[in-house]
Amino acid sequence: MKKIVVVGAGKIGATIARLLSHSGDYQVVVTDASAANLSAIEKHPAVSTLELDIRAPSKLAEVLKGSFAVLSAVPFHLTVTIAEAAAAAGVHYLDLTEDVASTREVKRIAASAKTAFIPQCGLAPGFISIVANDLCKKFDKLDTVRMRVGALPVYPSNALNYNLTWSTDGVINEYIEPCEAVVNGVITEVPAMEEREEFSIDGVTYEAFNTSGGLGTLCETLKGKVRTLNYRTIRYPGHAAIMKALLNDLGLRNRREVLKDILENALPATVQDVVIIFVTVTGWKDGRLVQETYARKVYGEEIAGMMHSAIQITTAGSICAVLDMLADGTLKAEGFVHQEEIDLDMFLKNRFGRYYAAPQVENVRAA
Structure with a gap:
């Protein structure tokens, strides 16, 4: 062993x-x-x-x-x-x-x-980059890559419509730090919590907004190949407005430990959560402008007699799958390895990666 x-x-x-x-x-x-x-x-x-x-x-x-x-x-x-x-x-x-x-x-x-x-072997960055790169390979020429991910309570019950399902430090960091993106073919930084959008999946409305770090190394990998590349975090409507008030109006972006204490003592944890993965790529195939979409929902489940949240399963499952692929020689064993170098089919066939193999979500539309 x-x-x-x-x-x-x-x-x-x-x-x-x-x-x-x-x-x-x-x-x-x-x-x-x-x-x-x-x-x-x-x-x-x-x-x-x-x-x-x-x-x-x-x-x-x-x-x-x-x-x-x-x-x-x-x-x-x-x-x-x-x-x-x-x-x-x-x-x-x-x-x-x-x-x-x-x-x-x-x-x-x-x-x-x-x-x-x-x-970056988690959900986002991590698995999301593997999915995006797999979709990109289906095109002759790329135009736009949009990546959206969220870990949300199934039963929201507070004004933020949120429960702590992941690292509080990580959430705060991605809400504050600048975000990488490709805009009109140029790698640039865009502000966190901005460029809010709405869409619905299976009849449920969500919002999404810029957050830091979710693209991983894709900006570097797709440099010169795409016109638009961005990543946004999915939440229930209303979350972004309250968080922006806390960060900007109350100045808590400069008092992270205070914000962390507030969130950890006000928002309960839950294992009744859902991870939403939504990636859309547009580009040209055989001279036609077309779109490919990957949309999945992953829920918490019982593993070896213990209940685990969806974010626990997806985050831990992803890094364990990458470790497995490193151990069996699927991945190179020296130097820096980008997430987008990992083959999606191989990942999903792995005993840990299989937790991501949820059915495709069909009912997706802009709000």
């Missing part, structure tokens, strides 16, 4: 450890600075825990020695520390970050590494 170190014992880290250990092919060590978080990790013969403050990279590098890979499931500001420790220990590195600056640093570290560095 391959030894895997998972850094971070939160909801996603715990789900990663659970999926890998129940597969029977991995021995998992979960590290975290919080003994309380570690105590909540499911007891399993293939799982051990270690209390560790990773802000001391040399200590983490020592823990990583002899491992096949390290998987980062911690907030984005710790990403580079873990990547540097992976390089020092000579192990493969995978993360879930949506942070653009962190990913650039990981790419810099990967340039001289002898192992694989695969950032």
Whole structure:
């Protein structure tokens, strides 16, 4: 069995450890600075825990020695520390970050590494880029790529129409940081929370707006090939207006810890959620302008006797699928690996990637 170190014992880290250990092919060590978080990790013969403050990279590098890979499931500001420790220990590195600056640093570290560095292995960025690139390959010439993703409560019950289903730090970061996009063929930055739109799926109305990080490395990959490329987060109508008031009118974009405390103490968590994936590509085939769309909904489900939320399943399932593909030789084992290099069919056939194989959504229309 391959030894895997998972850094971070939160909801996603715990789900990663659970999926890998129940597969029977991995021995998992979960590290975290919080003994309380570690105590909540499911007891399993293939799982051990270690209390560790990773802000001391040399200590983490020592823990990583002899491992096949390290998987980062911690907030984005710790990403580079873990990547540097992976390089020092000579192990493969995978993360879930949506942070653009962190990913650039990981790419810099990967340039001289002898192992694989695969950032952004979650839902968005991550799976969304795999889907978009698969659709792009069907065209002779591209025009527009629009990517929309949301993790939403099935039963919204507050003014924000939202429950905490993912990292609070990550949500705040993507609501504040500038967003990459391609506008009229030029890579540019657009402001977060802007360019709001509405559409409906299966009779339910949603809004979507710019958020940071969801494109991953697609701007670089599709540079010079598309006229328009953008990513927006899906929420229920009304969410963006309230969040903009908190961030801008009350100035909480400059007081992230205060905003985090408010959200974590006001919004309950839930496992009754739905992940919506909606990608539309337009371009030319055989001289005609045509459109291809990928639309899916993924719900929470029970895995190995325990209920998991949709965002837990999709995020943890994605990074586990990429790890599997690295372990079996499907992916290259050295240097920086872009998510869009991963084949969609191979991903969906993987034992972890199969959680994304939901039926196609048919009833989609602009509001």
